[in-house]
Each structure stands twice: as structure tokens, then as C-alpha cells.
Amino acid sequence: SSGLTQDPAVSVALGQTVTITCQGDGLRSMFVSWFQQKPGQAPMLLIYAKNKRPSGIPDRFSGSSSGDTASLTITGARAEDEADYYCNSRDSTGNHPVIFGAGTKVTVL
């Protein structure tokens, strides 16, 4: 994958569901991770290997993929989910081993 495309911003009503997408040519789902970053904080791993959650990550966060697009879904958004979300992938065949998407700003209304 030579680049990962994310929507710059999305909004979601409190308690509703939002899906963030990450598109990249040749994206390999097992290599996709998702990170949440709040202002002034380091990124935090939310999802890895397409749909696995690290210990401590709420199950309202889920990952999926279809073709060249990976998705992060927040089900029942909370106010504290307002943050920037980045997808990340490792390309074992190209010249750019690790790449991040540009990020999606999620606003909870």
C-alpha cells in the first residue's frame, strides 16, 4: 500500500454509531491497526490485525475490512470518544514498510 486515505472529519450523535474508513491499494487487513489520539496524548492502540482489541479497549470499538478498505466502528459513541483516529499498515512488499493514514477527527455531538 503506497498511501492510506481517511476522511478528514466525521461527526456522530451521542450514543449513535459511526464508521471510519481507511483505504489503500493492496491493503492487507491483518496488517491494519487503528489508534486513538486525544489532544496532548500519545496515540493508543485500539484495534490490530483487522479486528482484535488489546486488553482494556471497550468492545464498542470494532474493526473490519473489505477489499482495500479497513473500517473502525464505534457503536454507542460516548463523549470521551471525541478524538483523532489513525489507521496504520505495514507493507511487506513495498518501499514504505510502515504508513499511517492522515487521520479522522471524530466529533461527538
Added chain:
Amino acid sequence: QVQLLESGPGLVKPSGTLSLTCAVSGDSISTDKWWSWVRQSPGKGLEWIGEIYHTGTTNYNPSLKSRVTISVDKSKTQFSLKLSSVTAADTAVYYCARDYGVYDLNVGYYYYMDVWGKGTTVTVSS
């Protein structure tokens, strides 16, 4: 509990060399993981700089490759970043991260950045 801690000068002069160290505690560098540097310019997204394996094998972002050197000191359980010929565009928060590897029968090894340092701010200015 694995922790990473970045350290280094917060101010670097233009054309100089930025040098940072990431101290690793709670884990050994000498296992199946990559150790990465990632930066974030003010108001911008995450940019991967490069990574190192415990054997010393490195991979770099092609856009920075000519200026970047990442090294590892296994005896001190730390790894380092050097970025030469810096300009104001290199002003950023620099993070180190552990890129943890898992073997899968179908795809081989896959990795994910599961532990991050808190980040250190580096400003390039005279």
C-alpha cells in the same frame, strides 16, 4: 508493564543533528519486535520515521532516509534516533513505540504498535 521513555534535547539548531533516545523498561529488545520512531508536527498527523530490529536491521521512511539513523543498544535496552540537517519542518513531538510481532499461519508475522512513549517535543530554531 512495558514502558518507553524518550529523552533528548528539546531545542536543536537548524542544520544540526537531532538526537533522541528511547529507554525500554519491562521488556527485552532482543526478541521478535521492531522498535519504531514516529513524529507529529504541530497540528498534523502521525509520520513514521523508521524502525530497528534487535539484529540491527533497519527500515526508514523513504522521505527521510537520507537523514535518519536508528541504532540499538541492547546492553542498555534502549534505541536511538539521529536526524541530520534539520530544519523548522522537523519541529515535532517525537514518539518511540514497540511494534509487537505475532506469527500467523496464513500471513506470517504481523505487527502492531502496542506500547508508546509519552513523546518528547523537539523544536528546531536558532
